[in-house]
Amino acid sequence: MRFSFTEEQRQMRDALRSSLTESCPSGRVRAAWKTPDAALRIELAEQGILAINLPEDAGGLGLGAQDWVLLAEELGLVAAPVNLIETLATNPTLAAIGALDLASQVGTGAEFVALEEPGGFALDADKAAGILAVRDGRVGWLRDATLIAETSVDGTRRPFKVDGRFEAVDADATDLLDRAALVAAAELVGLSRRMLDLAVEYSKSRRQFGKPIGSFQAVQHHLVDALQRIAFAAPAVYRAAWSVDTNHPNRSVHVSMAKVYASEAALFTGRKALQVHGAIGYTFEYDLHMWMKRAWTLSSAWGDVRHHTDRVGQFVMSGGQDA
Amino acid sequence: MDLEFSDSEKRFRDEARAWLEANVPRTPLKSGDSREGFAEHVVWEKKLHAARWSVVSWPAKYGGRDASLVEWLIFEEEYYRSGAPIRVTQNGIFLLAPTIFEFGTEEQKERILPAMSSAERLWAQAWSEPEAGSDLASVRSHAERVDGGWKVYGQKTWTTRGAFCDGIYGLFRTDPNSERHKGLTYLLVDLNQPGVTVRPVERIDGDESFAEVFLDGAFVPDTNVLGGVNQGWKVAMSTTSSERGLSLRSPGRFMKAADRLVDLYQRRPDPGLRDRVTRAWMDAQLYRLYTFQTVTRMIEGGEIGADSSLNKIFWSEMDIRLTETALELLGPDAELLGGSPHAVDDGDWMLDFEFALAGPIYAGTNEVQRNIVAGRVLDLPR
Numbered sequence: 001m002r003f004s005f006t007e008e009q010r011q012m013r014d015a016l017r018s019s020l021t022e023s024c025p026s027g028r029v030r031a032a033w034k035t036p037d038a039a040l041r042i043e044l045a046e047q048g049i050l051a052i053n054l055p056e057d058a059g060g061l062g063l064g065a066q067d068w069v070l071l072a073e074e075l076g077l078v079a080a081p082v083n084l085i086e087t088l089a090t091n092p093t094l095a096a097i098g099a100l101d102l103a104s105q106v107g108t109g110a111e112f113v114a115l116e117e118p119g120g121f122a123l124d125a126d127k128a129a130g131i132l133a134v135r136d137g138r139v140g141w142l143r144d145a146t147l148i149a150e151t152s153v154d155g156t157r158r159p160f161k162v163d164g165r166f167e168a169v170d171a172d173a174t175d176l177l178d179r180a181a182l183v184a185a186a187e188l189v190g191l192s193r194r195m196l197d198l199a200v201e202y203s204k205s206r207r208q209f210g211k212p213i214g215s216f217q218a219v220q221h222h223l224v225d226a227l228q229r230i231a232f233a234a235p236a237v238y239r240a241a242w243s244v245d246t247n248h249p250n251r252s253v254h255v256s257m258a259k260v261y262a263s264e265a266a267l268f269t270g271r272k273a274l275q276v277h278g279a280i281g282y283t284f285e286y287d288l289h290m291w292m293k294r295a296w297t298l299s300s301a302w303g304d305v306r307h308h309t310d311r312v313g314q315f316v317m318s319g320g321q322d323a
Numbered sequence: 324m325d326l327e328f329s330d331s332e333k334r335f336r337d338e339a340r341a342w343l344e345a346n347v348p349r350t351p352l353k354s355g356d357s358r359e360g361f362a363e364h365v366v367w368e369k370k371l372h373a374a375r376w377s378v379v380s381w382p383a384k385y386g387g388r389d390a391s392l393v394e395w396l397i398f399e400e401e402y403y404r405s406g407a408p409i410r411v412t413q414n415g416i417f418l419l420a421p422t423i424f425e426f427g428t429e430e431q432k433e434r435i436l437p438a439m440s441s442a443e444r445l446w447a448q449a450w451s452e453p454e455a456g457s458d459l460a461s462v463r464s465h466a467e468r469v470d471g472g473w474k475v476y477g478q479k480t481w482t483t484r485g486a487f488c489d490g491i492y493g494l495f496r497t498d499p500n501s502e503r504h505k506g507l508t509y510l511l512v513d514l515n516q517p518g519v520t521v522r523p524v525e526r527i528d529g530d531e532s533f534a535e536v537f538l539d540g541a542f543v544p545d546t547n548v549l550g551g552v553n554q555g556w557k558v559a560m561s562t563t564s565s566e567r568g569l570s571l572r573s574p575g576r577f578m579k580a581a582d583r584l585v586d587l588y589q590r591r592p593d594p595g596l597r598d599r600v601t602r603a604w605m606d607a608q609l610y611r612l613y614t615f616q617t618v619t620r621m622i623e624g625g626e627i628g629a630d631s632s633l634n635k636i637f638w639s640e641m642d643i644r645l646t647e648t649a650l651e652l653l654g655p656d657a658e659l660l661g662g663s664p665h666a667v668d669d670g671d672w673m674l675d676f677e678f679a680l681a682g683p684i685y686a687g688t689n690e691v692q693r694n695i696v697a698g699r700v701l702d703l704p705r
Contacts, residue, residue, distance in 0.1 A: 001332060001393045002325045003612070003619040066324055200701050215704040217690075220697035227701060228633050235612040242324045257605055306598070313601035316585055322608060 003235070005070065013070040017077070019047065024078045026287040032081035033155035033290075036124075040082045042109040049084075051107025053091045058103040060091070065179070065241035069186045073237075076190025079291050081156035083123050084187070085302070086115040089180035090132055093139060097169045102129060114162075115180060116142065117301055121150060121159035131162055132176075139176055140168040154293040175244075178255040181302040182244060185237045185255075185262035191295045192230045192262075192269040198288055199223060199273035202280075219276055226269040233261035250322050253315045256308035263299035263308075270295045326615070328397070335390065336397045342374055343405035355411045356532030361487040364411040368442035378416050378440040385432070386440030392569075392618045400575035404582075411484060415439045415446030417570035419492050422509070426550035426558050434546075435511070449479035449493035449512070449536055450559070457691045460503045460556070464538065465496040466510060472544040473497065475512060478537050481685075485534030486523040490514055494555045507555035511547040512538070528677040569618070569627065571686060572638045574611035577645070580675070581607035584649055587668070591652050600652075603645040610638055629699035632692035639682030639689060646676035 005013075023043060031037070044050055052068050054060025061067075068088055075084055087106060090113045094103035105111035106129075114128035122131050126149070131142040145164030152159050200223055203214030213219050240258035243251035270292040274281045281288045299305070315322075328336070352367065353360030371377040372386060380395040381387025390398065410416070416439060423435055438444040455462045464477025475495055482491060491512050498506030514521060518541035524533035550558035581604040588600045613634065617627060649672040650657040661670035683689040697703045 001328055001615060001619070002622075003615045004623060005324060200703065204704060212704045214697075217694065217697075220701070220703050221690075221693045223701055223703070224633075224636075224693040224696045227696065228636055231630070231633055232609055232613055232637060235616045236609055238324070238616075239326060239612050242326050257608065260605065261609060309598050309601055309605075312605055313597055316601055316604045317589070317597070 003238070005066070005238070009067055009070060012067065013074060016047065016049070016071050016074045020074060020078045020080065024080055026079075026290070029079045029081055029156065029290050030287075036158065037081045037156075040080060041112070044082060044084075045107065045109030050087050050109055051091075051104070053088060054103050054107050055095050055100075058095060058100040059107050060095075060103070064245035065182060066238075066245050069182070069238060069241040072183045072186035073190040073193075076187030076192075076294075077194045079156075079191060079194070079294050083112070083114075085180050085183040086113065086123065088183045089176055090115050092179065093132065093169075093171045093176050096171045105129070114160075115176075116162055117180070118177070120301065122162045123160070124158050125160040125162050126158075131164070133162070133166065134173045134177060135166050137173050138168045139171040139173045140166045143167050152297060154290075154297045156290075156294070157297060174252060177302065178244060178252055181255050181259045181308070182237070182240050184298045184302045185233075185240070185258040188262040188266040188295060188298050189230065189234050189237055191291050191298070192226070192233070192266045195266075195269045195273040195288065195291045195295070196223065196226050196230060198291070199226070199269075199276040203276050206278075213276070222272040222276055226265075226272040229261070229265035229268050233258075233265040236261045250315070250320070253312055253320070253322065256303070256311045259303055259308045260305050260312070263305050266295035267299050328393070332391075332393060332397060335394045336401060339376065339379075339398050339401040340405070342376060343401055343407055346370065346374070347405045347407045351406075352408045354530055355409045356484065356526075356528075356530035358487060358531065361411055361484065364408050365442050365445070367408050368410070368412050372441045377412070377442070378420070381420070381436070381440060385436040392622060393615075396573060396575070396614065396618065399573035400578060403573075403575040403579035406579075411487075412439070412442055412445055413571070414448050414483060415444075418448060419446050421570065422492075422549060422558060422561050425561055426509075428546075430546065431549065444490060445484070445488040446511075447482050447485040447488040447491050447534070449482045449485070449491035451481045452478055453480055457688050459494070459559070460507075462494050462496060462507065464493070465499065466508060466543065468497075469542070472542055472547070473508075473510065474518070474540045475510065475538045475543055476540065478535060480533075480535045481524075482521075482534045482536050483685075484532050485514075485536055486521050486531060488514065491536060492549070494559055497552055497555075501553070504556040506553050507559075508552050509549040509555040509558040510543045511549060512541060512543055513547075516541055518542070527680075528674055569614065569631070569634075572635075574607065574614050577607040577610055577638060577641060580642070580645055583668075584645060584652075587649055587652055587672075591667075593652055596648060596652055599644075599648045603641075603648055606641045606644070610641065613637070629695055632687075632695045633700075635686060636683075636689050636692050636696075639679075642679040642682050643676075646672060646679045650676055 048061055049071055051060040052063050056062050072084060106113055111129040112127055114122040114125045114131045116122040116133035118134050125131050125147050131145055133142050142162055142164035145162050148161040150159045203219055204212050206213050237258040240254040243254040273288055280286050352363040355361055355364040375388055378387045379390040379398045383389055423431060450459055452462055466473035466475045479493055494507045495510050496506055497508040518539050520537040522535045523531040524535060525531050526533050584600055584603050653667055656667050659666040659670055
């Protein structure tokens with residue numbers, strides 16, 4: 001029993017953190033609301049991140065979820081305007097169906113494979129080399145797809161309602177969707193951490209009644225409650241990464257727990273951060289809303305709290321044991 | 324990351340499970356917080372000790388098995404899973420003992436620990452006073468220097484199982500000119516002596532396990548000063564962080580409670596409460612994950628620190644949600660106590676709920692825990 005990341009995994013996280021601190025300030029996120037940030041995918045590809053979970057014969061690093069989960073968290077921390085979920089989720093699927101050429105193109109950032117969320121949308125489907133979807137429990141391509149552009153509350157997201165001729169492939173749908181939910185959960189933890197940081201810093205500098213508002217217990221306890229939810233969501237996410245890598249028989253239950261707690265942590269932290277900021281947090285000019293809106297979208301995407309709680313419930317109520 | 328248990332950890336679990344299955348009393352003992360039940364529990368504690376299961380993580384020379392922290396958590400899971408009696412020794416073995424291991428002299432370790440692990444001498448904690456609850460540094464009990472030790476005066480209160488235990492540990496002002504955190508000393512006080520009056524106080528669940536302890540010149544030898552004169556605050560803080568952090572409420576307790584709740588749901592299904600039952604199960608699992616993460620950090624050289632406060636907030640509030648859910652499943656039967664003809668599960672859920680309500684109060688109120696996290700983790704201004 002050893003529940004911690006390796007030194008290498010932490011170093012990869014630290015390296016990405018320092019590069020994103022430089023390259024992806026909030027102004028870049030804001031700019032992506034107006035113009036999609038195509039360069040960011042290339043920058044991530046250059047750091048090997050888009051190919052991290054591709055096999056070596058597709059130009060990848062052959063690493064697993066335990067290696068990318070902290071990186072996804074870092075991208076959430078800066079609210080990076082990039083579709084990492086689709087890529088990390090579909091990479092192993094592309095490898096499994098032998099689409100190695102396409103996979104290696106995704107790894108270099110030259111191509112993008114979209115993934116339709118069941119019952120929802122496919123982001124950037126207009127720029128995709130292909131659209132993967134899950135229909136009736138099977139994975140397949142949507143060929144000759146028609147796209148209807150939608151508008152998201154998060155201006156960096158470009159969702160499309162898609163339909164097309166479904167061409168099934170031989171890949172595991174549950175594992176594919178579990179990976180998507182896990183990336184989302186990791187990003188949500190990162191988003192939460194930054195929203196809490198913003199609120200903590202603000203509470204130390206903003207003065208009312210002659211004191212920093214962060215000295216008032218009512219404010220402190222909002223922030224502590226958010227910290228607690230984040231601190232407890234993180235191990236659920238990290239455990240799910242291990243379970244995915246090891247094909248644990250209960251990996252779907254573990255992914256669902258990760259998504260539930262990460263979604264709730266992000267929604268809760270967003271509300272508390274907004275409350276602590278007061279009216280300034282409610283302005284478009286201040287950064288907080290960009291993080292909140294990403295949290296809103298990712299918490300409902302790839303299975304919301306209700307969906308994933310229900311999936312765990314089916315396991316528990318049918319006598320499932322997980323100790 | 325390796326979340327599988329090692330072969331030796333699995334063998335440890337198997338051995339613990341087999342012993343518990345063969346030895347846990349078939350019929351539940353009376354409440355360990357009542358006088359009669361306490362005596363039955365001490366008999367059980369002696370049996371645990373005889374098989375060397377009473378303090379698995381301690382060194383063998385004090386009655387333990389030198390088990391790792393992970394093995395200790397495994398033992399706790401198996402202990403609760405088996406339905407074994409509550410540990411009436413817990414405030415000694417889990418809260419006083421870690422402090423003795425850290426601050427005690429060799430003489431103190433050899434004198435106190437074996438008698439603690441064998442349940443020969445049982446210990447109660449005596450932190451609170453009438454005027455010192457959350458504000459522990461305002462203790463008024465004091466000690467006066469006499470030949471060979473100290474005479475102690477004052478009143479301690481809410482001393483759990485104080486009416487049945489042999490000794491208490493707490494803070495006493497040894498420097499009359501000191502204030503607040505300074506000038507306090509951590510003393511171990513024998514309750515079986517002149518100058519000690521213990522008065523039981525009935526709790527809301529009807530048990531007499533609270534006590535007020537009145538001290539009027541009781542003697543404490545120098546050998547019962549733990550960690551040095553006027554060093555008491557530092558020593559006490561080490562106890563309170565182990566209490567909140569790991570040892571007081573191990574995950575096994577809540578995993579068992581969640582399994583019982585799922586079982587109750589299956590007997591009395593109510594689709595409107597299904598998600599809440601599921602959530603209670605998930606919360607117990609989450610607490611387990613968080614604990615294994617903390618234990619790994621400690622094994623790798625880190626400390627619990629103020630994280631233990633987050634821990635305490637989590638389990639205490641989880642326990643209330645869990646037991647509230649059970650009472651909702653029971654509906655009109657929720658109010659029935661044990662012995663009542665239609666009581667479900669012998670009325671245990673109401674008792675569990677009542678006990679859960681104490682969680683956010685004891686071991687430092689959750690408000691104080693939030694203040695600690697705000698100051699030490701988030702670095703917020705005072």
